[in-house]
Amino acid sequence: MASDHTRSAILAAAERLYADRGFGDVTLRDIVAEAGVNLAAVNYHFGSKDELIAELFVTRSIATNRERLRELKAAEEQGGGRAPIEVILHALVGPTLRGCLGPENQRSTAARFMIRASIESVPPIRRIKNREIDHLRKFAGAMRRALPDRSDVDIYWGLNFALAMAHHTIRESERLTKLSEGKCDLDDVEDVVARVVSVATMALTAGRAETKAPARVAAR
Amino acid sequence: MASDHTRSAILAAAERLYADRGFGDVTLRDIVAEAGVNLAAVNYHFGSKDELIAELFVTRSIATNRERLRELKAAEEQGGGRAPIEVILHALVGPTLRGCLGPENQRSTAARFMIRASIESVPPIRRIKNREIDHLRKFAGAMRRALPDRSDVDIYWGLNFALAMAHHTIRESERLTKLSEGKCDLDDVEDVVARVVSVATMALTAGRAETKAPARVAAR
């Protein structure tokens, strides 16, 4: 136990460097230099480089997931065990988007780190993401309760598309800004959330016919 | 010139290995061993490892982009310079999805390579992707012609969401299969394409009011 000073200095320095330069070209030596500690300290306190990365990512994603579930639970309780689909989707994508987007100059280190984690996907992070399924199932359950007429398949596709829009917008936010010549304002986070929720809601509530029978659009 | 045998053996071996094991842990030595050539051959024929990766990726994405534009051009010509939005979106996401999804056991090496490239995102590939903007602008133009009443902002968001759904579905196909316990059939590529196109079309054609004024969903 004791001071914990070195430990947290490493965590802070690592998060900052990974956020700024990505996982690819940040070495342990960079981290300990930034933290002002000895090279051996990382292995002493965390066991290995991968475990350091994992701890950083777990900490942040636990926070996001807790926030998600808090919103979801509150909404379902308020609705007597069943929340409107928009509110569920809002709870799903809101915390993530709020945690990663927003004016670039006031973006927290944590936010920038999570964007990196979303873009680069190194092994220790991938391993953790794979355990996220149980968490997502809770949302699938809530969505099923909100839309009892929908098939499971449609529910899962809706969930998939909602996450797709949120994560892709985070990953490619720079490109979207460039492509739209700044017309798409990614700093207005609540507008982004609203757009994602709106489209995902439509995907989940639109007449099934259109979704199922593709109308076989003139392919070629 | 000459035989070109070594060159193409390297390309094939590299694509196979990257497809199978990812960029992270495939070394030049792995590649030359698989190709049955000398270590120095990569630098002799390609200049560097990154240029080898770049050539692989460029070749495949040029093919996809050409297919996209072919479909787009055909559709616009048939409609006298203006194609229906569904058809445009179909041309945008169809080739990519068709190139990456489909029954796993009959998935081409090229397809698996492109999935990897979509997941891992190493520097040489990222550099190439950044040059894709001009290509996307052509689709933005076609979409504007198809939906003259829509604002540019809405067009770009629709384009962004369409790509989001396609790419995320490719990236996370394994997770979606697991999450849905196999209920979402990712082998039925045309169904996936139809779903993506359908949702993106809704996003682009839905009443603007709903999209713009978020209805301020009960946040908390």
Add this chain to the structure above:
DNA sequence: GATAGTTTCATACAACTGTTTGAATTGCAA
């Protein structure tokens, strides 16, 4: 204030990386 346990440190280690070199080999043209 000696002692036991924790933490820090400089340093070495061992392995792997992409790249280069210069000689050997090959293939083709004169």
Add this chain to the structure above:
DNA sequence: TTGCAATTCAAACAGTTGTATGAAACTATC
């Protein structure tokens, strides 16, 4: 066949990486 260029090869290079070690410096307890 001779000569010249293109290609292949084994070997070494130069650098970096994460990790391990064992001594030194702390810190708190008795």
